[in-house]
Structure formats: C-alpha cells, structure tokens
Amino acid sequence: MAYNLGVLVMSSMNGEQWLRGIIYFVGVFGSLWTAWEISMQYESRYMIFDYSHRLFQVIRFLFLSIAILHIKPIEYMSDPTSAECLAFTISIFMESVMHLILSWELYFKAKGNRESIKNHTIDNVYMRLLPMSTVYLAAAIIAVVLFVRSKSNTDSKYNRLLAFPEKYGSSAPIWTLSDLPLTLLAGYYLISFVNTALTRLRTYKTLDIRKRFVPSNIDYEIHRYGEWILLMIGEGILSLLIVETTESKDYYIITTFGVLTTIFIQILTFESAPAHSEGHALWRNYLSGMSFSMLYQLLSMALIIMGLSYKVFLLNVLKEEEEADSAHDEKTRALAPSADIDKSVAAAFYSVSLFVVIASLELTTLTHSGIKEALHHMWRKDAVSNQLYWPVVVINILKSGLTLFALTLWVWTVAPDVLTLCGFGVVLTLTVTRVLKFFFVYQKALIDEAAARVTERFRMSTAVPNRPDDSSAGSPHPQRHSAVDDTTSGMENSFDGIILADLNGVISTVNETARLLFGYETKEEIIGKNLSILCGGSDGKRHDGYVKAFKKKLLDDPSSISSNKVLGRQRMLHACRADGTEFPCVIGIKLVSNNKMIAGYIRDMTGVVATEKKRVSVALHIEEAIDKVVDDHAYDAIIATDRGGKIQRVNTMAVKEFGYGSKEELIDTNLSILMHGVIDHPEFLLDSHGEQRIICITRKDGSEMECIVATRNIKGTPIVASYIRNLNPVKSNVKLPSKER
Numbered sequence: 001m002a003y004n005l006g007v008l009v010m011s012s013m014n015g016e017q018w019l020r021g022i023i024y025f026v027g028v029f030g031s032l033w034t035a036w037e038i039s040m041q042y043e044s045r046y047m048i049f050d051y052s053h054r055l056f057q058v059i060r061f062l063f064l065s066i067a068i069l070h071i072k073p074i075e076y077m078s079d080p081t082s083a084e085c086l087a088f089t090i091s092i093f094m095e096s097v098m099h100l101i102l103s104w105e106l107y108f109k110a111k112g113n114r115e116s117i118k119n120h121t122i123d124n125v126y127m128r129l130l131p132m133s134t135v136y137l138a139a140a141i142i143a144v145v146l147f148v149r150s151k152s153n154t155d156s157k158y159n160r161l162l163a164f165p166e167k168y169g170s171s172a173p174i175w176t177l178s179d180l181p182l183t184l185l186a187g188y189y190l191i192s193f194v195n196t197a198l199t200r201l202r203t204y205k206t207l208d209i210r211k212r213f214v215p216s217n218i219d220y221e222i223h224r225y226g227e228w229i230l231l232m233i234g235e236g237i238l239s240l241l242i243v244e245t246t247e248s249k250d251y252y253i254i255t256t257f258g259v260l261t262t263i264f265i266q267i268l269t270f271e272s273a274p275a276h277s278e279g280h281a282l283w284r285n286y287l288s289g290m291s292f293s294m295l296y297q298l299l300s301m302a303l304i305i306m307g308l309s310y311k312v313f314l315l316n317v318l319k320e321e322e323e324a325d326s327a328h329d330e331k332t333r334a335l336a337p338s339a340d341i342d343k344s345v346a347a348a349f350y351s352v353s354l355f356v357v358i359a360s361l362e363l364t365t366l367t368h369s370g371i372k373e374a375l376h377h378m379w380r381k382d383a384v385s386n387q388l389y390w391p392v393v394v395i396n397i398l399k400s401g402l403t404l405f406a407l408t409l410w411v412w413t414v415a416p417d418v419l420t421l422c423g424f425g426v427v428l429t430l431t432v433t434r435v436l437k438f439f440f441v442y443q444k445a446l447i448d449e450a451a452a453r454v455t456e457r458f459r460m461s462t463a464v465p466n467r468p469d470d471s472s473a474g475s476p477h478p479q480r481h482s483a484v485d486d487t488t489s490g491m492e493n494s495f496d497g498i499i500l501a502d503l504n505g506v507i508s509t510v511n512e513t514a515r516l517l518f519g520y521e522t523k524e525e526i527i528g529k530n531l532s533i534l535c536g537g538s539d540g541k542r543h544d545g546y547v548k549a550f551k552k553k554l555l556d557d558p559s560s561i562s563s564n565k566v567l568g569r570q571r572m573l574h575a576c577r578a579d580g581t582e583f584p585c586v587i588g589i590k591l592v593s594n595n596k597m598i599a600g601y602i603r604d605m606t607g608v609v610a611t612e613k614k615r616v617s618v619a620l621h622i623e624e625a626i627d628k629v630v631d632d633h634a635y636d637a638i639i640a641t642d643r644g645g646k647i648q649r650v651n652t653m654a655v656k657e658f659g660y661g662s663k664e665e666l667i668d669t670n671l672s673i674l675m676h677g678v679i680d681h682p683e684f685l686l687d688s689h690g691e692q693r694i695i696c697i698t699r700k701d702g703s704e705m706e707c708i709v710a711t712r713n714i715k716g717t718p719i720v721a722s723y724i725r726n727l728n729p730v731k732s733n734v735k736l737p738s739k740e741r
Contacts, residue, residue: 030189
C-alpha cells in the first residue's frame with residue numbers, strides 16, 4: 001500500500017500536479033486508513049469464532065486488495081478512459097458495504113449487553129458508516145459515468161490529460177471533473193474526522209455512556225496500531241532497496257544513512273509509548289485516544305513521503321551517473337523508473353516529511369503523559385524555591401531547534417547526500433534527547449520515590465532529640481542549651497555524621513563519623529568551609545542560595561520555624577566526598593543554640609538505596625497500575641484483587657452497585673463475599689483472563705444481581721481487575737438462581 005501511494009505522490013512532484021497530488025494522496029490514504037480503523041475497532045469489541053465470518057473477512061480483504069492494486073500514478077488515476085479510479089472507488093464502496101452488513105448483524109444477533117450494543121451500533125452507522133458509504137457510492141457512480149462517457153467519445157475532453165497536453169495548451173488545468181471521485185473521498189476523510197470526534201464527545205457528555213458505548217480491548221488496539229506503523233516503516237525501507245544500484249559515494253551515503261534514520265525512527269516510535277498499556281493515551285480518555293489516532297495518521301503519511309523522498313534521491317543519483325557515463329542502462333528495474341524530478345522539490349518533500357515525523361513523535365508522547373506533566377518536568381520544587389529545571393528546559397529548546405531545522409532543511413541545501421546526512425543527524429540527536437530526558441526526569445523521579453520510602457523508614461533513627469537539663473525538671477520553661485552542650489556531648493558516639501554550621505552555612509563542628517563519611521584526612525579540612533562543598537549534584541551550586549533564603553525568612557518571621565518544610569524532616573540527597581565522588585544519604589536538619597546554629601544529621605544510604613529502590617519500584621508500579629485501572633469515573637464496577645482473591649481496591653460504582661456504605665467495607669475482604677457460586681474457588685474467576693461470564697453477585701443486603709463479569713490480569717503485577725456490569729440496573733426483589741450462567 002505505502003509503495004503504491006509513493007508512486008502516486010511521485011507522479012505529482014512537479015509544478016502542475018501538486019494540487020492533484022494532495023487530493024489523491026489524502027483521498028486514497030484516508031479511505032484505506034478508515035477501512036483499517038473500522039475493522040480494528042470492530043475486532044477489539046467483539047469476538048467471532050465461526051468460519052462464515054472468516055470467509056466474510058477474506059472477501060473484504062479481496063476488495064481492499066483490488067483497491068490497492070489500482071493505486072497508480074496520477075496520469076492514470078485522473079484519466080476517465082482508464083479503469084484505475086473506477087476500480088478503486090467501486091472496491092472501496094463494496095468494502096464499506098460489508099461493514100454495514102456486519103453492523104446489521106450486531107444489531108440483531110450480537111450477544112452481551114443488548115442495549116449498549118444496539119445503541120452503539122446505531123450511533124456508528126448514522127455517524128460514520130452510512131455517510132461514508134453514501135460518499136463512496138457517489139464517487140463510484142461519478143467514476144462509472146466518466147468512464148462510460150469517455151469510452152463512447154474517445155475525442156472528448158475526458159481523454160487522458162498528460163497523454164494529450166496539446167489539448168490544454170502549455171499546461172494542464174490544476175483540477176477537472178475527472179478528479180471529482182477522489183476529491184469526494186478526500187473531503188469526506190477530512191470532514192468525518194472532525195464531525196465524528198465532536199459528535200462523540202457531545203454524546204459522552206450528555207448521555208449515559210453505559211447504555212450507548214461498547215468497551216473495546218485497548219491492549220489489542222495498541223498492538224494493531226504498532227503493526228500499522230511497522231508496516232509503514234518497513235515499506236519506507238523497501239523504497240531504498242528496490243532502486244537500481246550504482247557504485248557511487250552518494251548512493252551508499254543515501255542508502256546507509258537512510259536505513260539508519262528509519263531504524264532510529266522505529267526506536268523513537270516505540271520508545272514514545274509507555275512501558276505499560278495502562279499509561280497509554282487510549283487508556284486515559286477519549287480526547288487523548290482521538291489525538292493519538294490523528295497523530296498516527298499524520299506519522300503514517302509522513303513516513304510514506306519520507307520513504308518516497310529517499311527513492312527520488314537515489315533515482316536522481318542514478319540519473320546523474322547515467323548522464324556522466326553517457327549511457328542509459330536499459331536493464332533498470334521496472335519498479336524503479338528513471339526520474340526527472342527537480343532536486344528542490346525532492347528536498348522540500350523530504351524536509352516537510354521529516355518535520356512531520358519529528359513533531360508527530362513528540363506530540364504522541366504528550367498524549368500519553370499529558371501537557372501538565374510535561375510542564376511539571378520543567379520545574380524543580382523544593383522547600384525554599386520553585387525554579388526552572390534547566391536540563392529539561394535545554395532539552396526542550398534543543399528539540400524545538402531540531403524541529404525548526406528539519407522544516408527549513410530544504411532551504412539550506414538540495415544535495416541528496418547532504419539532506420540524508422542532516423536528516424540522520426536530526427533523528428539521532430532527538431534520540432539522544434530522549435536518553436537525557438530519562439536521565440534527568442524519569443530516573444530522578446524513581447529515585448525520589450524510593451528516597452521518600454527510605455526516609456520514612458529511617459526517620460526516627462536519624463533524629464537526635466533535645467535533652468533538657470536535670471535542673472530544669474519540673475519547670476514549665478526548660479532551659480535552652482548551647483549548640484555544643486546540646487549536641488557535641490554525644491555526637492562523637494553517634495552512628496550518623498553530625499555537622500554544625502551557622503546561619504550563613506559556615507561549618508563550625510563535625511564529628512568523627514562525618515569526617516570518615518566524607519573522606520577527609522582531618523576535621524580541620526571541613527571546619528570553616530561552606531556546607532555547599534558537601535552537597536552533590538546540582539544542589540552543590542544552589543545550596544548557598546538555599547541557606548541565604550532560609551536565613552532571611554527566619555530573621556523576618558521567627559514564627560515560621562514551626563511550619564518550615566525543612567526542619568525536623570528527613571530528605572534523600574546526594575552528598576559529595578573529598579575526592580569528588582557522590583553517595584546517597586538521608587539528612588535531617590534542626591535549629592540549635594537559640595536558633596542561631598544549624599545541626600545536620602547524615603546517614604550513608606549506599607547499599608540500602610539499590611535494594612530498597614527495587615522493592616519500592618515494584619510496589620509503586622503495582623500501586624500506579626491499580627490507580628489507572630480502578631477508575632472512579634468508570635461506568636462499570638471495578639474491583640482489583642490479588643491472586644488469592646483479597647480485595648485491594650474498588651471504585652465508587654462498586655460501592656454503589658453492591659450496596660455498601662464505603663470502599664473500606666470491601667477492601668481487605670475476599671472476593672467470595674460478592675461472587676455467588678464461586679465462594680470456595682475464587683481462582684476460577686481470577687484465572688479467566690480476557691473472558692466474560694454472567695454471574696450472580698451477592699449484595700450487602702443479601703439480594704442478588706445478575707452481572708456480566710470480565711477479568712484482566714494487570715500486566716507485570718500480581719493483581720487481577722474484575723469489570724462488573726449490572727445486566728438489570730432496575731432494582732428488583734426477585735432473587736436469581738445461585739449458579740453461573
């Protein structure tokens with residue numbers, strides 16, 4: 001498909017056919033994408049097992065194959081005497097009719113929640129399938145009429161435009177009546193996307209989604225989207241491999257770095273997706289999923305044009321070699337006809353397609369994480385200030401520069417080899433920015449989460465309490481002590497490193513543990529220096545500013561001590577040894593000596609963080625996975641349990657449907673209190689991944705409700721999610737049989 005579309009676009013890469021090229025490319029690609037997407041969404045919602053449906057799919061694929069077979073250069077597609085446009089439009093129309101037949105079957109025959117299936121099918125037919133089939137039928141009828149009229153009068157104005165340019169003077173018109181069928185297809189593709197999106201958003205906001213929508217298998221859709229992009233990337237590489245070879249430097253530069261660029265694009269494409277399906281845009285909400293689909297369509301079109309550009313580069317190189325040798329190679333492959341395309345046009349196509357690829361990949365990442373999270377990464381918040389996180393800011397500026405450079409690349413050069421090298425450099429640099437962002441953002445977030453857990457575990461052990469003097473016992477106002485009296489008496493025997501400094505951050509005292517911890521030969525090497533020499537990472541450069549801000553706030557408002565976020569709390573930081581190496585540590589800070597000195601307690605966490613981080617990472621992953629699955633806004637009751645059936649989390653709908661007063665009444669109980677008929681063997685249900693069963697649920701008051709229950713193992717966790725929908729939302733006092741349906 002992608003190769004045929006490339007041939008179509010290549011036939012428009014001149015000054016006269018550019019409008020036709022856009023119309024035909026959008027019309028053909030949009031029709032094929034729509035057919036694929038409708039089929040994919042059908043398969044993600046409904047299960048079929050019989051051979052009649054498989055035969056039905058074979059016939060549908062036959063129509064699609066005929067349509068793809070007749071994707072030819074524009075001079076054939078726009079020629080009414082040729083059967084290319086006629087065959088394409090009729091095949092696409094017949095394929096759309098088959099979708100209508102499947103919808104009719106769903107409305108009358110499908111099993112499950114009949115109300116939601118009927119409503120969803122009606123909405124899909126009236127909002128999408130029926131208008132689509134009507135437009136396709138109109139395009140097919142127009143193509144038939146043009147074909148018949150051209151055959152009846154071979155000298156009419158419907159003759160092939162490019163075959164008889166003398167009929168139109170020096171240049172052919174940019175649009176004629178013979179372009180109408182593909183214009184209808186392109187227009188419907190562009191309009192239907194916006195109309196369908198707005199209509200469904202309005203439907204979901206104003207109507208009961210439980211009665212009008214059939215849930216889809218998101219994991220299956222994610223897999224199919226990945227297959228589609230792999231197909232586009234694969235055919236892009238194919239464009240590089242089917243051109244006649246020539247032993248020249250430019251040829252090997254274009255092929256080698258073209259293939260490398262495509263490989264890195266594949267890496268970026270799949271790296272843009274989250275590690276777990278629960279974090280995918282299709283899971284977040286309808287708007288994110290719609291944006292993801294739109295961006296993948298743009299990415300697909302750009303990959304096709306990019307592969308075509310490489311092919312044109314190679315053909316131009318081959319042509320130059322032939323002209324240099326003054327001999328035309330008559331054995332040139334039919335799949336790689338000689339090209340006569342201006343270098344500036346090919347450069348513009350390449351630059352724009354590279355720009356769209358980069359922009360689509362970056363925006364696709366935003367559909368998964370959300371814009372707010374991306375903006376949040378650009379700021380570093382701490383107890384003292386809220387500052388720009390410059391590593392991430394620089395990375396984003398670099399990405400913006402790369403995108404702009406890619407868009408204007410054709411302005412700077414039109415040489416195929418230079419364009420290819422620049423494109424490779426852009427994609428490679430973008431890959432490096434992804435690695436840097438992981439290092440500065442996601443790895444840091446993981447360590448911060450682990451640090452929070454470690455800090456809580458060692459919170460009590462790191463604190464050194466103030467010890468009132470015995471002489472003040474019984475006094476309502478215990479006497480305060482100096483920093484030395486309050487801390488140094490026991491600091492040499494402390495397991496933790498202890499450092500005393502004034503409010504300017506100048507170190508006055510350290511214990512032996514601190515000296516050994518930071519690797520200094522004597523205490524005198526530390527005393528009198530600023531605390532910033534002991535801080536690792538970016539905190540070392542900014543620590544002096546933190547101390548100054550802390551001192552100013554303390555002097556301006558002494559009462560702020562009680563609410564200060566730094567004092568009395570432990571944090572995980574990276575400290576710097578005398579030799580420049582860094583190590584993780586937990587640090588606790590308090591004021592001593594009438595609030596004129598700072599006491600810091602440091603515990604080395606080397607060896608602890610690695611083990612704890614792994615444990616915390618697993619626990620966090622499980623918690624995050626449950627959070628994403630158990631949605632309080634879902635229209636189904638959702639229950640997350642462990643493999644033994646112990647309930648870990650429930651959503652609001654579960655509490656409401658089962659008649660409980662709060663979530664806490666269900667959490668930590670066993671699933672068997674709800675699943676009537678599987679009381680002794682809850683694993684019978686838990687092991688039914690991807691299956692749906694009709695089961696009687698026992699409510700809190702003892703009444704029963706017939707529900708359809710689907711289970712799904714949350715990938716990478718020991719948690720099982722059960723999705724439960726009441727088949728009879730109307731309350732009834734009639735008890736159902738206590739057996740599985």
